Amino acid sequence: MKLYNTMSRKVEDFKPIEDHKVGMYCCGPTVYNFAHIGNLRTYVFEDILRRTLEKNGYKVKHVMNITDVGHLTGDGDDGEDKLEKRSRETGRSVWDIAAFYTEAFMKDTASLNIKRPGVICKATDHINEMIGIVKMLEDGGHTYISGGNVYFSIDTIDDYGKLAKLNLDELKSGARISVDDNKRNPKDFVLWFTNGKFKDQVMVWPSPWGVGYPGWHLECSAMSMKYLGRHFDIHCGGIDAIPVHHTNEIAQSEAATGEKPWVNYWCHGEFLINDKGKMSKSSGEFLTLSVLVEHGYDPLDYRYFCLTGHYRSQLKFSYEALDHARSARQGLNEKVASLKKDVQPDPVLSEKAASYRDAFYDAMSNDLHAPQALAALWSMLKDQDVSDGNKLALLLDMDSILGLGLDAVEAEKAESVPEEVLSLVKERAEAKKNKDFAKSDEIRDRLAAMGWSVKDTPKGPVVAKIV
RNA sequence: GGAGUCGUACCCAAGUGGCCUAAGGGGACGGUCUGCAAAACCGUUUUUUCAUCGGUUCGAAUCCGAUCGACUCCUCCA
Structure with missing residues (x-):
């Protein structure tokens, strides 16, 4: 190290x-x-x-x-x-x-x-x-x-x-x-x-x-x-x-x-700075974590944001940059959720998977190059030669350093969906089958108004709470 | 006044002499799929470009010099 x-x-x-x-x-x-x-x-x-x-x-x-x-x-x-x-x-x-x-x-x-x-x-x-x-x-x-x-x-x-x-x-x-x-x-x-x-x-x-x-x-x-x-x-x-x-x-x-x-x-x-320079506690105005939470961010969005820059470089804070971090983290969470639904972690890594693991830990062990480590993580995720089981195992392992709470991400599930929503989804599927698209779209709008999104996948419709 | 760091494509940000025709993320746009969407996946934005101008070198985003710009420290501060 x-x-x-x-x-x-x-x-x-x-x-x-x-x-x-x-x-x-x-x-x-x-x-x-x-x-x-x-x-x-x-x-x-x-x-x-x-x-x-x-x-x-x-x-x-x-x-x-x-x-x-x-x-x-x-x-x-x-x-x-x-x-x-x-x-x-x-x-x-x-x-x-x-x-x-x-x-x-x-x-x-x-x-x-x-x-x-x-x-x-x-x-x-x-x-x-x-x-x-x-x-x-x-x-x-x-x-x-x-x-x-x-x-x-x-x-x-x-x-x-x-x-x-x-x-x-x-x-x-x-x-x-x-x-x-x-x-x-x-x-x-x-x-x-x-x-x-x-x-x-x-x-x-x-x-x-x-x-x-x-x-x-x-x-x-x-x-x-x-x-x-x-x-x-x-x-x-x-x-x-x-x-x-x-x-x-x-x-x-x-x-x-x-x-x-x-x-x-x-x-x-190094310091976190904004467009005016560094944030200073004694100069009066400063952003706290709770302010970010009030703006709808998860504290872990900020953690991810910190990981996108090297610790010895100044990092420029802006809400735009924080948005990017949030999008990236949400994408990561969704990926983990869908992997968890389909597979169990497989810790027996293929050669390809092991090369990503090595790239990740080499980056972290070389003076904590987190941005490079994240790049290795994303490349691994996108590589179709790496099995889903390996991907999940690696993600959870890498997260022991990243600390993005991936272990706590729950597998996608449709259980807690209210009966009313489920029946509407069923009704919509029926309408679609009969090619009554006006009705199916109308039901989709009603579901959206109730706070639920519906996606048509090859395996059938999937409902999810709109966040 | 002194010391030091930095300036990378639309945004954030890696890379610090040849594997860079510059990682990764985000955004935007396009495609596949779809009745239409969403999601997912693929591609484009990223072929000589890394603030500007010179120089060193067979070769530079990477080294040197100058210029411009931003920031930090010398004072409480993470």
Whole structure:
């Protein structure tokens, strides 16, 4: 299996630390609002990665955090905690807000067929672990206290910014954020706040440095190491996390434990954009999954849409493009339904069928080339040299990665058709037999008005509910 | 100001030196079938074309340069 590693900027052969096992940490949501569909694209990508690893025989320990404290708004380190802000705006407690949006996030990801990570951990449950890391950093001489806050000093390590390939000299000259006088180096970041801008902060904890709350980057270091160890295989997130969040995670993790590298493979998903650019949660207007559902789309239409582009390319969202994905997925579902009606899956593949299977898995195992894998799937479906039994078996197998819910698609059946409809269909067949087409067409219109379509096949008429 | 990515046929989107006379999906149109439809299947839209202009090469959508355009990051962000 091959994976693109942001650290090396190359596609590399994936080699786990332990045979047949993978430890994978994915940055989760900050639960102060609904996830928009751009956020969700990243979780779909991570799910596809996990499923592909599993298909390649790895047992994946998938850890995802829930950020419910410490994620600040605005520039620099002087913003307000996002949860606190939301709480003030709505009059609800921060804990309510976090619980509500965590629940919403779980619902969204479940409806997208995203497998639930084995460990889902909340930042507020791991304050002690975070304090432990700050202590380790303090012991190692990587911190200083200024203006009441504990800072990480990036000048105490010699490879700060290696993931993002930051050129520190140039960054300083081009910095646009206002300089925080408390920092020795503008790129230093807060590990522990005791002197937040907002005195009425609700979520605070005691610490050796005073009552306060942790910096945002700390939680991912603390929780990933708690569940996956001081050195693990894969760390995922959106590309925006590279220059700041992941850069700081690496700095504090490697400085705290002395273990390098902390993570072997860094995998990042590109943005979903629209005609105006990227969707941003903080800029106000954004599309959520429930908005798509209100427009009549199935969440899996969006999942299919995500699969039509490669995860490292920007994907342009439009309702037109989503329509295309929906049509394609419906076609796939219909095909599966009709196959299920006629045949049982036949896992004994012909040579031809096996070649499509190989093309599919080669594409997925080569840095998750889902669009190519889908092409292999469709070519297989259209190939008349592949038996229907093989087709069905292959589709269901491929879907263990694609996650389009093909196993849940039911075989076409006419059972639940109301008696009234059935008798009309019979009547129409009779009229057709007598070549009374005016009457048969009239009955067809009546059926359509009742919400049923009728198709004449060589085997006789077939009724189906109009969707 | 600095760093980087991208521009592929009607739309989305693969492909990153020869097997490309460019996957796959969607749409549209045409055909087969049908009393007519729908569905299904087949074909066309896709023979020198991959933003534009130059260059390298026996050979380029794929490499290099310039130009135009779009986007991202350096600041919270998936």
